Amino acid sequence: MERVDRGPRELSRLVDPALLHGPRLDRTWRFLRLDFTGIAFATLFFCWSLTPSLLPRDWLFQGLIGGINAAIGYTVGTAIGWLVRRYFLRHRSWWPLPEPWSTGLRVVVTVTCVVVSLVMLAYSAAWQRELAALMGAEGTTTTGYIRTGGLSLLVGAAIISVWRLLRELVRWIAARLIRRWHLAIPTATTVGILIVTVLFFLLVDGVLMRGVYAATNAAFSLQNSTTRDSVEQPLDPEKSGSPESLAPWDTLGYEGRNFVSRGLDADELTAANGTPAKDPIRVYAGLETAEDPDARMDVVIDELERTGAFQRKVLVVIPTTGTGWVNPTAAQAIELVHNGDTALVASQYSFLPSWISFLADREKAAEAGKKLIDRVHERWLQEPEATRPKLLVYGESLGTQAGEGAFDTLSDIRQTVDGVLWVGPPNSNRLWGQLIQRRDPGTPEVDPEYSAGLVVRFADDSADMVDDTGEWLSPRILYVQHPSDPVVWWSPDLAFTRPDWLKEPPGEDRSPSMKWFPFVTFWQVSADLTNAAGVPDGHGHNYGTLVLDGWITVAQPEGWTPVDTERVRSTLESLAGTEGPEK
Template sequence: MDAAPLTHDARPAGPPAPAARAGAAWRRATGPFVRWFARRHLSWPGLLGALLGLTAAMTPSLLPRPTLYLGVIAGVGAAVGYAVGVGVAWVLHRAGLPLPPARFRNRAWQVLAWLGPVLAVVVVAVGAAWQDDVRALVGQPRQTSSAVIVGVLALAVGLGLIAAARVLVRLSRRVARLLGRWIPARAASVAGVLLVTLLVYWLAAGVLFRVVVDVSDSVYSGTNAGTDEGVEPVTSPLRSGSPDSLVTWDSLGRQGRTFVAGGPTVAQVDTVAGPVTGATAVEPIRVYAGLDSAGTARERADLAVAELERTGAFDRAVLVVAGATGTGWTEPQQLAALEYLWSGDTAVATVQYSFLPSWLSFLVDAERATDAGRELFDAVHARWSALPEDDRPLLISYGLSLGSFAAQAPFGSVGDLTTRVDGALYVGTPNFTPLWGTLTTGRDPGSPEWQPVVDDGTSVRFGSGAEDLGSPDAGWDAPRVAYLQHASDPVVWWSWDLLTQQPDWLAEPRGPDVSGRVRWFPVITFLQVTVDQFFGVSVPDGHGHNYASQVVGAWADVTDPPGWTADDLTDLQTLIDETLTLPTLPGASVG
């Protein structure tokens, strides 16, 4: 006969062994934590994934993140990790992998209940400290990020997202049960998930996004109608919006009014450039057509060409077709640098295609940016091409940020570009720009993505500054095309591919202002670089999306102005750096 099971009363008397006592104490200590997790039906694999996701999210990215954003990204990373952990466990379960023994599972819960919070605290503290390493690389002072605030935010955001995901899971199950009345259970489960996913997508990409766009339209349309402080209507006939202009002052928009009223005066240009070139300074021409100046991109382009003809721009030494950013903004230091280099014998034309910030304009108005860039350049080029070859200004294509995307839109290849322009300068080009992508992908073997070499630099050169472009005399044939881009510029390196692919700029030797601790993680790195874009201009010049301190040499390389020595260029760059934002001048003093 088999022995009866050993009951509690039938166990041998005597004190428990030391190991048993330690085990009992461990279970009593961990019991409250395990019960807390169990009551919330949290997944052990999910929590392990959350810890790994938190660790990935706390690693550095291209730019230092403020405490608030650091905490939010950490929470999102934890939630993503939790979802991955739950998903992996579900797949293994569906594949028939047996569960570990109950004793093993209990012990695993006890270890995670104690060790997990400790590791999370360490990860948050170390990750917050790592932000100072990034600050040092981009020239920012050290600044303590509050690990406590980061931890609290990460916990709140992570739990909130997990709770929201659970609501969606329950909703999909209810939908599946409803559909199960008419279709097989397995098909109903799949259909439930798909329907809820489509609902979420519709709410996020349809309703919520439309609300964001509508609110932004309302806010930024009002901003576009305003005028920056100190900007007065221009009176010079060489500026759009003047009494002689075909474009009215009111139709220019905020950024257009700032553009035409800004820049150095003739006296300022003469003081700086006169001793260098010996030439008498003239007033630079600035032409602009705002969204309200004409109804379509083609009409605004034609209006800009008419303005160029009216002002005598085709008789100038240099004619720049410039792409504007989403709001219609153009970088004042970069255009002023060109005007100084050529003693004011320049004309710059651009048009507005949106009044939204570039990040939102890309989502809403990317096609409008492409149309604006193509229509403006084609219209100017057609008029320029009708001039005698020996009596044309240098035709230069230029753009910054989303303006660089717009400025490159007319060109299908580098050959197309170099046969239609006398030079080009593109600054902080977004990753999604087709021409930039073609050149970067086809770079010479051994050159890194953050500073590629294309065909030994014979026509196109990339650099963080003019010093990286190399000497124009060293095999750089005209027309010269220059790309300025920083290794730490998130606008340049943001891409949808970051969701699933490690980029070359992280796989290869990285740039001098990118931390060696930056690692690629699926989804996480995409979120980090997305957030970095909001702080691209908050770091010191020469890093991130700030390029004002690198433009003088680049303009000199591309356009080859007469009379300027290396020392002269350094002095001009110092002037640009010291003035930071050049004064916005009232119309009466222009010229």
């Protein structure tokens, strides 16, 4: 390495020994001192974050996102300020500004930033009320939303403090390298940055993330062993977990027990539909049902054979979300439409909620979905073609990613199953992304068409599912997605790139006031993810009874009429309190 002898005077100027040897009061002042260019940019980014996004946000989430974006803006502003001072103002005779101009400029900047922030908070509260009204939700108040400013200040200050601690650590390491090894200032600083960066990422990725993942997995594995109040072991032999079942009740997990214990029986279906019904079949394997995925699939196939699933009219494979959850409304809709002549099969692959599985191990979902669909399809092919049931696939949220894992192309889907309904697909879905990328020219990303809807279609409401726009070949493939669903539109690319859906006219339930800003929009939509299902039916990630319309469109039940649809919808709505999605 380069060794350079530095005199005490030059070393003092470059290393800034006041930081290392000065009085504690000086250190504290230097730590607290703010860059006023940074303050201006922090205010700009904070104000950008107050603009509307996909879903209404309360003051708590807005405060968190506002603070993160303000810290990013402060970092950008300090960097720009440093460049301007170094390369533009440095040799100007009038710089730095004399007193009282210097102090006056700082006061003006500070006061302006406070006033602008307060005005934007008032505008933001109005935007949030407008967005809430668009979705039929309750809006916020202006006075209540002002709390956002205080919380954002605290969050931003915390992030900047961490950054400054890391910066001081770099300086400390650089000073030690210079004193001990007589390195050049740039070399010592570079080495210090590298050391701190490596230590930081080792701490976050190697300790914090793994620790959080392990703790979360442990916490949700405990929940997996519990059972919801009022949920009881089924006695019907058509259900996994029953006394006759090969999948014991206590091995199904929290969501598996919910799934098999629910649903209308033959008498209730007969009363709802007015015609004699069958008891629906529900097959499920939990993580504890067998030691490994292959063994769980063996149990699934044995259960399908035991219950007579291959003699039913419809066999539906449901790759689950992270915890093994199956949307109760979707399951009920399928059974009501086919009057119980159905078999639903699902399998758990994780303890963790979808958002954690998505971040930590999304490949596991695709592998689990492929294994489930492949094994069921392999056994289904052994049945006589004339008498075997329709084989269909349903998936929601991360379950769509699990389902897509079984197929490489649209042709592969059409050669394997008799129809697919995928609801609320994550933006990272491989097949969905390819279809969106290759959509027909002139069609918007939020409401795309692919090959004029010949094989696959996209819909955000029941009107989009009406087959009056040309031929739609069977088997049908349908994606249902809301313009306001952050699960569908969230992507890391939002930090740096404006997507097509924000260049186009907004969808039905997206605010036209939503704009794209670098970094800011990414964090806004990230915050929306936390409340994706917390909005009324028909918005965000809450699809309500729209899954019924989607299922009828894909399954094409014989002799079905709009009257039948509304009859089933009425039944689903009456069950929503106890049998609907857990939000």
